[in-house]
Amino acid sequence: MYRPPLRDIKFVLEHVVDLEALVKLPAYDHVDVGTVHGLLDEAGRFMSEVVAPTNRVGDTQGAIRNDDGTVTVPEEFAKAYQQYVAAGWNGIKSDQGYGGHGFPGVIGLAVQEMLTTANMAFSLCPMLTMSAILALTHHGTEEQKVTYLEKLISGEWTGTMVLTEPEAGSDLGALRAKATPADDGTWRVSGTKIFITWGEHDMAENIVHLVLARAPDGPPGTKGISLFIIPKFLPDADGRPGEANAVSCVSIEHKLGIHGSPTCVMAFDEAVGYLVGEVNDGMRAMFTMMNDARLHVGLEGLGITERAYQLAAAHAAQRTQGRAVGASHVTATPIIEHPDVRRMLLTMKAYSEAMRGLLYDTARAIDLSHQHPDQSTRRHFHDRASLLTPVAKAWCTDLGVEMASLGVQIHGGMGFVEETGAAQYYRDARIAPIYEGTNGIQGVDLVTRKLPLAGGEVVRSYLDELAGICTELEAAGTELASVRRGLEQGVDQLRTATDWLLSRTDPNDALAAATPYLRLFGTVAGGCYLARQARAAVDGAGDDDFLAAKVATTRFYVDQLLPQAFGLVPAATADASALFAVTTEMLGV
Numbered sequence: 001m002y003r004p005p006l007r008d009i010k011f012v013l014e015h016v017v018d019l020e021a022l023v024k025l026p027a028y029d030h031v032d033v034g035t036v037h038g039l040l041d042e043a044g045r046f047m048s049e050v051v052a053p054t055n056r057v058g059d060t061q062g063a064i065r066n067d068d069g070t071v072t073v074p075e076e077f078a079k080a081y082q083q084y085v086a087a088g089w090n091g092i093k094s095d096q097g098y099g100g101h102g103f104p105g106v107i108g109l110a111v112q113e114m115l116t117t118a119n120m121a122f123s124l125c126p127m128l129t130m131s132a133i134l135a136l137t138h139h140g141t142e143e144q145k146v147t148y149l150e151k152l153i154s155g156e157w158t159g160t161m162v163l164t165e166p167e168a169g170s171d172l173g174a175l176r177a178k179a180t181p182a183d184d185g186t187w188r189v190s191g192t193k194i195f196i197t198w199g200e201h202d203m204a205e206n207i208v209h210l211v212l213a214r215a216p217d218g219p220p221g222t223k224g225i226s227l228f229i230i231p232k233f234l235p236d237a238d239g240r241p242g243e244a245n246a247v248s249c250v251s252i253e254h255k256l257g258i259h260g261s262p263t264c265v266m267a268f269d270e271a272v273g274y275l276v277g278e279v280n281d282g283m284r285a286m287f288t289m290m291n292d293a294r295l296h297v298g299l300e301g302l303g304i305t306e307r308a309y310q311l312a313a314a315h316a317a318q319r320t321q322g323r324a325v326g327a328s329h330v331t332a333t334p335i336i337e338h339p340d341v342r343r344m345l346l347t348m349k350a351y352s353e354a355m356r357g358l359l360y361d362t363a364r365a366i367d368l369s370h371q372h373p374d375q376s377t378r379r380h381f382h383d384r385a386s387l388l389t390p391v392a393k394a395w396c397t398d399l400g401v402e403m404a405s406l407g408v409q410i411h412g413g414m415g416f417v418e419e420t421g422a423a424q425y426y427r428d429a430r431i432a433p434i435y436e437g438t439n440g441i442q443g444v445d446l447v448t449r450k451l452p453l454a455g456g457e458v459v460r461s462y463l464d465e466l467a468g469i470c471t472e473l474e475a476a477g478t479e480l481a482s483v484r485r486g487l488e489q490g491v492d493q494l495r496t497a498t499d500w501l502l503s504r505t506d507p508n509d510a511l512a513a514a515t516p517y518l519r520l521f522g523t524v525a526g527g528c529y530l531a532r533q534a535r536a537a538v539d540g541a542g543d544d545d546f547l548a549a550k551v552a553t554t555r556f557y558v559d560q561l562l563p564q565a566f567g568l569v570p571a572a573t574a575d576a577s578a579l580f581a582v583t584t585e586m587l588g589v
């Protein structure tokens with residue numbers, strides 16, 4: 001069972017996102033807070049009643065490739081997908097001109113959170129479709145928009161993101177798929193792509209692949225890559241799926257988790273492709289898609305944590321073992337009464353709420369970067385979103401694995417047994433730090449590209465904002481005094497590490513410090529998002545369990561989890577020498 005955390009989602013939208021102010025932007029004239037709340041309530045009902053029950057069968061049955069190259073997903077998936085499309089969930093944040101509902105992206109994110117938490121493997125299909133919509137909205141021609149956007153926004157057709165090749169994983173500059181221009185203005189694309197999520201399936205009547213390939217005579221590396229639309233079926237004169245394109249699914253992978261999501265090896269054999277944007281400028285369009293997908297993969301860390309937490313809490317409340325201090329000697333105690341089990345549960349709860357703050361604030365920044373009427377404000381939030389995206393992706397997905405592991409631990413031996421479902425979350429969680437740019441690559445992106453933005457001013461202005469949240473806590477008096485002190489220390493430590501990184505001249509130093517720095521960044525930022533909520537909660541906490549829990553959870557986070565990140569400061573400010581003191585030969589290879 002999945003219980004959507006609607007109150008927490010609405011609380012974050014009110015106190016972190018400031019939804020009231022966001023919907024006052026001219027682009028959201030048709031949106032108000034009441035409508036959003038109604039929409040979220042209905043999304044919660046749909047995801048918990050229609051999508052969540054498909055999670056288990058997706059894992060046990062998985063996707064199957066048939067001898068003719070088609071891929072069959074569980075019947076329950078196809079039924080849920082039809083209902084998802086019919087209810088219009090796919091178009092929440094998309095352009096109204098093409099059938100979307102035009103809600104802010106952060107509301108789309110909230111709906112996607114519930115979809116992801118209900119069934120992560122299933123959610124990947126709409127998630128990639130939405131990223132494809134975004135790429136075409138920003139980089140497609142009018143004709144391409146007319147042909148594809150309505151179908152993708154409705155969800156009648158689904159989208160994929162086709163980058164990876166056997167020799168080109170983290171390094172897309174190495175990709176070899178070839179595109180040659182045809183006489184009629186279209187292109188012919190050939191090559192083999194691996195690990196393509198939802199590359200082939202039977203849930204929709206057409207699949208629109210967005211494929212990276214090389215045009216002739218382009219420069220080597222990422223500067224010579226172009227982006228192509230390659231539909232499974234070429235749209236006919238009426239825009240319906242027509243002739244089959246030369247695209248086939250050669251095999252699907254047998255994986256640790258997300259069994260319901262087909263991961264395909266795809267062969268393109270002189271497939272008809274349509275160029276998106278300019279020749280050799282494909283990475284720009286692909287980054288539009290990847291940044292959106294990175295935020296949504298970050299959401300998977302939160303979704304898995306939330307689901308694993310709900311399962312573990314329910315188990316801990318009913319499983320009895322031993323006797324808690326002071327308990328009667330006649331009956332055994334529910335394990336939720338043991339301090340160590342509480343520590344694990346509270347850790348999961350605190351991190352999930354901190355992650356929600358970071359993810360939603362990143363989505364807010366993206367909304368403001370597109371929709372704010374003032375150009376310099378748009379620029380400011382564009383840079384802010386660029387800074388936060390790698391942190392949101394990597395911090396949340398690393399935590400997703402750790403929190404799913406805690407979920408297994410709370411179940412004891414039954415956690416290791418598939419029957420309870422705790423193990424599925426652990427297995428499903430493991431992919432999220434790998435795909436959409438590994439978490440190592442997110443760290444590299446953060447320290448080499450994002451910290452230096454505007455000479456360091458982008459990160460410094462964010463740190464000043466975090467310091468401002470600490471100052472605001474003074475208004476809450478003694479109630480949040482320890483939270484304020486802890487977070488002030490955290491922001492100082494993060495500033496020290498940031499200054500150290502910005503002053504490096506040897507690039508290897510920043511690369512060596514990147515992962516511990518990203519973890520420190522996420523943990524401090526997450527604490528500040530919680531503190532902002534605790535400040536809003538403190539007055540009503542006396543007689544409202546939700547608000548009292550928010551304050552207590554924030555205190556726990558700042559007193560017990562945040563200081564763990566302080567231990568990362570030596571590694572986040574250490575040069576690379578220790579890593580190379582051991583030679584490759586000494587590592588045994």
Ligand SMILES: Cc1cc2nc3c(=O)[nH]c(=O)nc-3n(C[C@H](O)[C@H](O)[C@H](O)COP(=O)(O)OP(=O)(O)OC[C@H]3O[C@@H](n4cnc5c(N)ncnc54)[C@H](O)[C@@H]3O)c2cc1C
Nearest residue numbers: 161162163164169170195196197263435436437438440441
């Ligand atoms: C289930 C699944 C679904 C996927 N879905 C898609 C999809 O839909 N579309 C798609 O195009 N791809 C997809 N992928 C591919 C995925 O994005 C890649 O696996 C990922 O980018 C890593 O590439 P790689 O596997 O080649 O690992 P490698 O690049 O070989 O990386 C191996 C290790 O080396 C590290 N590393 C590599 N280079 C550097 C560097 N410069 N600095 C520091 N560390 C480095 C990495 O962090 C990693 O730890 C999927 C993969 C899986 C498993």
